[in-house]
Amino acid sequence: MGLISKARVKSPWIVHYCCSSCNGCDIEILACLTPYYDVERFGILNIGNPKHADLLVVTGPANRRGSRVLKNLYEQMPDPKLVMAVGACAATGGVFHNCYNILGGVDQAIPVDVYVPGCAARPEAIIDGVVLALDKLSKIK
């Protein structure tokens, strides 16, 4: 593994977007940042700016209006970038799947690299998902 890909794996900055989620998964994502799980020890920062981020963490299903924002955020992120869909809704639409305004999972709007299951996804599962994403990131040249 080269120095650059090692640096990429060691410092994934995330931007978190709540795309019409019920906020259950969002609370679990924030729990990852607290002292109990402390993802900063892996170099993960919740940076809050798509232009600085490497990993887009989306919760909730894609809806007709929010998916435009989602695409915009995705396009603002410089390469290499990954998308992680957190929770059942982000994967398939979940309990919202047959609502009038829902397109389905996040992959209906943007390409998704990692799906984290769960309703709500547990912090351990989210960290596992980040590890999978980092594995994928290390293979990007």
Add this chain to the structure above:
Amino acid sequence: MSLTELLIGLAALVLAPFVGGFLRGVDRRVTARMQGRIGPPVRQPFYDFLKLWAKALSLPNKASLVWAWAYLLLTMVTVFMLFAGQDLLIIFFVLAFAAACLAFGAYSVRSPYAHIGAHRELLQILSYEPILLLTVVAIFLQTGTFMVSGVLEHGQPLLLTLPLAFVAVLVALGIKLRKSPFDISASEHAHQELVRGVYTEYSGRTLALIELAHWYQLVLILAFVALFWAQPLWAGVLLALGAYFLEFVVDNVTARLRWTWMLSISWGKGVGLVLLNIVLIQFVFSSARV
């Protein structure tokens, strides 16, 4: 400038990023421990830098790249000049322009978040600049020279006659390092307010340049603090590291506050303390001066 001074300046240019990045890593680690977390490894800033450097280039316009380079290069000039024993006044004038370049780069983009961040960055410059310049004047009154090489040769530690100015410099240090309660233009710990303030529109390689410039500035400002106890030099280094540690503590026990408060602290108490110190030098310490 002698050949030795030139070589020391060049060596400082090469070594400063490593020292600055290491100190930033220590900062993140110690801050995490103070918050009951484990924290990233000490080499984390270098990983961040390499990652940002290798990101795809996405520029809002060419001007922002030019301003980011100007920010880095002018900061490097100040580090070179300080370690080569040059004029303190010129160093801080160049530093002021370097800091303004960061704000100009943010102004060059049509983003409201970057603009508000840039306003606040200029307010921060406005706050700490008088403290630093008046401190340099106080140093001149004490040592009779603006040159760093002359200050280094001054026999008596400056801290003994400039204690109030030193306290004011600690305030300026907090503003310059963008630590709470003075992290106004962009919050230090990626707290999300105004996206990322003045850095919002910098990304990838330009952000890496800015990070590198911050490491240089950290070394510069700590070296300036060390000048307060220049003889022997190790005492100065200890003084600078102590001041840096004090910044961690202050950073972790205070909240982000408003710019009006920052301005009233730096112009009211900060500049007041330096002026009082100048008065003391002129009328009280002057009889004791050798």
